[in-house]
Amino acid sequence: MAADRAPDGAVLSATSGALLAAALALPGVAPGLAMAQAAPEQGVIALKYLDYRDWQPGEARMRVRAPALYVLKPLSDSVAVEGSLVYDSVSGASPLYFNTLSGASGIGITEYRTAGDIKVTKYFNRMAIGVGGAASSERDYLSRAASLDVRVFSDDRNRTYAFGIGGENDRIDSVNGIAVGQRRHTVDVLLGVTQVLSAQAIIQSNLAYSAGHGYYSDPYKLLDTRPDRRRTLAWLTRYHQHLPGIDATVKVSYRYLHDSFGSTSHTAEIAWVQPVPRGFTVTPSLRYATQSAADFYFDPPFPAGHVPGALYTADTRLAAFGAITPGLKLAADLGGGWSADVKLEVYRQRSSWRLFSDGSPGIAPLSARWIQAGIAKVF
Amino acid sequence: MVLYRFEFAAMACANELQLWGEDEADVRRAAEFAIADVRRIEAKYSRYRADSVTSAINAAAGGAPVPIDAETAALLGYAERCHRVSGGLFDITSGVLRRAWNFRRQPPRVPSDSELAALTPLVDWTAVEWNERAVRLPRAGMEIDFGGIGKEYAVDRAATCCAERGLAHGLVNLGGDVRVMGPQPGGAPWRVGIRHPRRDDAALASVELFEGALATSGDYERFFEIDRKRYCHLIHPRTGAAASTWQSVSVTAPLCVVAGSCATIAMLARESAEVFLASQAVDYLMVDAHGACRGPLQPAS
Numbered sequence: 001m002a003a004d005r006a007p008d009g010a011v012l013s014a015t016s017g018a019l020l021a022a023a024l025a026l027p028g029v030a031p032g033l034a035m036a037q038a039a040p041e042q043g044v045i046a047l048k049y050l051d052y053r054d055w056q057p058g059e060a061r062m063r064v065r066a067p068a069l070y071v072l073k074p075l076s077d078s079v080a081v082e083g084s085l086v087y088d089s090v091s092g093a094s095p096l097y098f099n100t101l102s103g104a105s106g107i108g109i110t111e112y113r114t115a116g117d118i119k120v121t122k123y124f125n126r127m128a129i130g131v132g133g134a135a136s137s138e139r140d141y142l143s144r145a146a147s148l149d150v151r152v153f154s155d156d157r158n159r160t161y162a163f164g165i166g167g168e169n170d171r172i173d174s175v176n177g178i179a180v181g182q183r184r185h186t187v188d189v190l191l192g193v194t195q196v197l198s199a200q201a202i203i204q205s206n207l208a209y210s211a212g213h214g215y216y217s218d219p220y221k222l223l224d225t226r227p228d229r230r231r232t233l234a235w236l237t238r239y240h241q242h243l244p245g246i247d248a249t250v251k252v253s254y255r256y257l258h259d260s261f262g263s264t265s266h267t268a269e270i271a272w273v274q275p276v277p278r279g280f281t282v283t284p285s286l287r288y289a290t291q292s293a294a295d296f297y298f299d300p301p302f303p304a305g306h307v308p309g310a311l312y313t314a315d316t317r318l319a320a321f322g323a324i325t326p327g328l329k330l331a332a333d334l335g336g337g338w339s340a341d342v343k344l345e346v347y348r349q350r351s352s353w354r355l356f357s358d359g360s361p362g363i364a365p366l367s368a369r370w371i372q373a374g375i376a377k378v379f
Numbered sequence: 380m381v382l383y384r385f386e387f388a389a390m391a392c393a394n395e396l397q398l399w400g401e402d403e404a405d406v407r408r409a410a411e412f413a414i415a416d417v418r419r420i421e422a423k424y425s426r427y428r429a430d431s432v433t434s435a436i437n438a439a440a441g442g443a444p445v446p447i448d449a450e451t452a453a454l455l456g457y458a459e460r461c462h463r464v465s466g467g468l469f470d471i472t473s474g475v476l477r478r479a480w481n482f483r484r485q486p487p488r489v490p491s492d493s494e495l496a497a498l499t500p501l502v503d504w505t506a507v508e509w510n511e512r513a514v515r516l517p518r519a520g521m522e523i524d525f526g527g528i529g530k531e532y533a534v535d536r537a538a539t540c541c542a543e544r545g546l547a548h549g550l551v552n553l554g555g556d557v558r559v560m561g562p563q564p565g566g567a568p569w570r571v572g573i574r575h576p577r578r579d580d581a582a583l584a585s586v587e588l589f590e591g592a593l594a595t596s597g598d599y600e601r602f603f604e605i606d607r608k609r610y611c612h613l614i615h616p617r618t619g620a621a622a623s624t625w626q627s628v629s630v631t632a633p634l635c636v637v638a639g640s641c642a643t644i645a646m647l648a649r650e651s652a653e654v655f656l657a658s659q660a661v662d663y664l665m666v667d668a669h670g671a672c673r674g675p676l677q678p679a680s
Contacts, residue, residue, distance in 0.1 A: 019659055024454050029535035030634065031542040125543065200446055244446045244513060266501045364501035 031125070040080050042337075044072040046376035054347075054368035064090050064254030070376075083118035113138040119147075126150045140179075140219075143170045149190070162206070164190035174219035200242040208234045217313075223306075224294065224313050231260040249273040262295030263318060266355070271327075279333035285345075286326050290355040293320040300362040319360035322353025337378040345370040380548070380564045385410045390421045390530050392554025398541060399548035399564050403429060409544035413537035417553065420533040424454075426524045432526055441519030444508070452511040454525060454532065457636065461528075462504045464642040465655070473616035474524040475501045480614055480621070487603035488553065493620035502616045531594055531639030534558045534560075538635075550634075558592040558635040573676075574599075576626035576666050584629075584664055586676055592635035596642035597627030614644045617620070624649040626666040630656065637661065 023029060038095030052064040068086040075081055081314045090111045136143040147166035154160070170184040192206035209232070216226040238253040255267040271285035296311035297318045306312060327345035334340060348366040351359025393635035396413060400406035426433045432451055441444045447455070458599040461469040475498050478492035478564045490526045508515040516523065525532075529642040530553050537551045538558040549560045550569050559569045563582065568587035576597050586593055598611035602621075613622040628645040632638040641661050656663045664676035 019460060019640060020633060020637045021455050022411050023535075023634045023640075026457055026532060026535070027450055029532065029636060031539050105554050196448075242446065243511070244444060345600060 024179040040072060040074050043074060043379045044070070044149075044376060045379065046070040046374055048372060048374035051371045052368065054366060056364045057365055060168045062090060064088055078123045079120065080123075083116065085116045086114075088113040088115070104263065111138055113141075115143075117145075131176075137221065140174050141170065141172055143167075143168060147188075158196040160194040162190065162192035162194070164188070164192075165191075168212075170214070172215055172219065176219060178219035179215060179217070181379050182215035182219075184212060184216065186210055186212035190248065200244060201240065203237070203239045205237045206235070208236070218315060220314060221313070223308075225311055226307060226313060227311060229260065233258050246277050254358045261318065263292055265289060265291035279335070281329075281331040281333075283329040283331070284327070285329070286324070288322070288324055289351070290322045291320060292354075292357065294359055297360065299360050316360075316363045316366065319351065319363050320354050321351045321355070321359045321363065322355060323347060323349040324353065338375070339378075340375045345369070383407070383410070385414065386416075387414050389414070389417050390425075390533070392530070392555060394553045395550075396541070396552075397550040398538070398546050400546055405544070406546065408545050409541045412544065413540040413551070416536050416540055417533045420529060420536065423450075423527045424525045426522070426660065436514055436516065437522045440516035440521040442515075444513035444515040446513050447509075447511075448513065451514075452509075454528060455509055455514060457640075458523075458525075458528060459504070461640045464659075466617060467504070467616065468647040469640060469644050470502060470504045470520055471523045471525065471528070471529065472501045472504050473505065473614060474526065475520065475522050476614045476616070476619055477612075479619065480612070482601045482603060482612060487605060488611075489605065490619070499617065503570055504542070520662060526642055527596075527643040530554065531556050531592075531636040533632075534592065534635040556592070556594045556635050556639055557588070557679045559588045559590060561587045566581065573664060574627075575631045577670065583627075583666065584676065585670070586629075586664075591633045592638045593629060593631050594635055594638035594642050595627055595629040596639070598622065598625070598646070599627070613643065615647055616663070622646045622649075624668060624679040625652065626668060626670065628652065628656075628666075629664045629676065630661050631663070632659075632661045649664060 020207060034069045039177045045313075046069070048068045048070070050066040050068070050317050052062075052066075054061045066086055066088040069082060070082070070084040072082040073167060090113065111253050113136060115134070115136035117132060117134035119130050121128055121130040130147075132147045132149075134145040134147075136145075140376040145168040147164060149162065149164035152161045166188040168186040168188075170186075172179045172182040172184070174180075186206060188210040190206060190208045192204065194202065194204040197200050211229075213229045215230065216230055218224045218226075233357065235256045236253065236257075240249055242249045249272075251269075251271040251273065253269045256265075257267070258264045267287065267289040269285060269287040269370065270281055273281060273283045276280045293315065297313050297315070300314070303312070313350075325347045327343060329341060331341035332339065347366075347370075349366040351361060353359065353362050380399045380401055380601070381403070383398050383400060383403065385398070387394050388459070391606055394417070396410050398406050400409075414481050422428060424433050425431050426437070428434060432447065435597070436445045436447075440473060450540050458469070458471045464472075476495065479494040479498055481487075487654060506517050507521075507523070507544055508517060533554050534551050534556050535558055537553070538549070541549050541551070542560045547561045548564050551558045555574065557571050559667045562568050565612060568589045570585050571588055571593050572582035573584045573593075573595060574597070575581040576599050596613065598609055598613065601612035602609050609623070610621040611623075615622065625646055628642045630638040632641060637659070638661065640661075641656060645663065645665065648655050652665060656674075662676050663674040665673045667673065
């Protein structure tokens with residue numbers, strides 16, 4: 001014990017003004033200092049590697065390998081900049097339209113995508129404002145986006161309001177010449193509130209609305225014709241409860257999503273974050289999603305009496321189905337600011353797993369798995 | 380501009396806000412926020428309230444960790460820094476020594492060595508297990524309290540609260556711990572009196588403050604005398620002896636929480652007090668056991 005080493009009454013004083021520097025870490029003791037509390041004090045650099053593959057019975061479909069770099073750097077007490085860079089390689093065919101055409105798809109090519117984003121956040125006394133930009137480029141697709149988000153903190157910092165607005169411009173030039181110089185413009189708005197309920201519980205609810213117009217069809221899918229406008233409403237609520245007795249945290253979330261294509265989905269997820277000895281954390285998770293089909297999704301066979309140009313898709317992502325995704329994440333604190341994690345998720349989709357109604361009958365079960373490994377250093 | 384005064388009771392003290400402002404409603408609203416925050420801190424950290432965070436932590440001594448919020452963790456972090464820079468003199472676990480030093484007992488008596496020896500194992504900040512999410516007092520019977528920090532922290536928060544609502548000229552005084560936000564309109568300083576340690580209603584000195592805080596720790600707050608020797612409430616955490624080198628220590632610092640903790644540490648630091656205060660780059664006025672004054676803040680003639 002340090003105090004035992006000190007002779008009675010003697011004072012071991014360290015650097016000049018040491019207590020003042022320490023006191024400035026107390027919340028709200030001086031005007032404008034709270035921002036130092038909200039702004040990140042340390043930088044982070046992280047390298048992640050994602051390996052995704054999906055398959056349907058008897059057939060390997062698509063594989064994605066994506067290394068990504070993320071950097072967060074505080075520029076001052078009140079300004080932080082963060083950015084990420086990802087490089088994807090996608091090989092194989094995208095999922096089959098439906099059982100009966102299983103032989104018609106799968107041309108086995110490899111596509112590359114490069115994407116990056118950057119965001120600067122300035123922390124004020126009771127608010128933070130972030131301005132960001134993002135771009136993504138591949139052979140047949142170019143996307144540029146900008147965003148502005150504002151967070152306002154309550155006096156006691158237990159409540160945060162979030163407001164965000166973003167815009168995105170995409171250009172599509174498919175290699176098969178079906179879509180040339182096609183464009184898509186999207187505007188997003190987000191409203192959210194985060195409330196600390198107690199030292200152990202926090203709840204967040206976000207409402208996001210996006211409106212877009214332009215080219216939504218898939219140029220690589222036969223006769224695929226979708227509306228040129230899309231409105232999406234998503235409502236996400238998350239609740240985290242810490243269980244001090246066993247030092248675990250339970251995270252539950254629910255997302256409702258409805259879009260003007262006519263599809264509605266419900267997604268529920270539960271994750272259990274359990275620290276275990278030696279600096280490890282184990283997080284098993286389970287996600288369930290159910291969705292209804294888009295209005296213009298047609299189950300096979302191809303609809304009789306189809307008028308060329310009428311709305312039509314056979315994209316199974318717009319079909320009705322249910323999906324279950326169990327996952328397991330292992331994270332390790334390696335000391336010295338280093339940490340590492342590895343995460344495995346297995347996705348299984350069946351039309352019969354849909355809730356509330358029947359799934360689309362013609363789609364083959366789809367399976368996928370994600371492996372993500374990462375290493376991060378706080379500096 | 381008009382000077383508005385608000386007097387209120389909290390933390391077992393008489394308190395006041397003096398706020399210069401143009402619009403009475405604005406000033407009143409700022410004062411209400413500030414006073415509400417003082418009461419919030421009192422309710423949260425008072426050891427006299429069974430539902431306080433302090434009581435919850437103390438009730439769980441020897442048992443399971445108690446979850447804490449960021450504010451409590453920040454206060455524990457500051458207490459830890461005070462402990463470190465004072466070589467253990469500032470120890471928020473030392474309150475258990477009050478079980479032996481009873482200032483209400485009649486007739487008063489000095490606790491025996493064996494009474495104190497029974498309690499000293501419970502005084503050990505370094506044994507407290509804590510992080511940003513939870514705190515655990517490892518031995519049954521251990522206690523913490525935020526005396527010497529809590530009220531001063533409330534002073535700083537109240538001042539910030541008013542300043543952030545646009546009041547550039549004001550003063551917060553919680554039971555003699557003072558913080559000013561800027562000078563008075565026109566640039567004149569606030570004149571803050573320092574109480575005479577041996578005369579209840581007399582000022583020993585006055586200090587001019589343009590910005591910053593003044594806090595005083597003295598042997599006159601709670602004490603008893605036996606054979607003309609005074610035993611005060613400031614107890615050395617290791618020996619269990621009452622501080623007797625200084626009658627009072629007043630400190631000016633940019634923040635009240637710094638002024639208050641420096642004053643408390645100086646009272647306990649005996650002859651090292653001046654070296655310590657100089658190291659913290661604060662100004663001070665100390666009154667020694669004979670009533671002589673020392674320090675850069677000299678009494679006004």
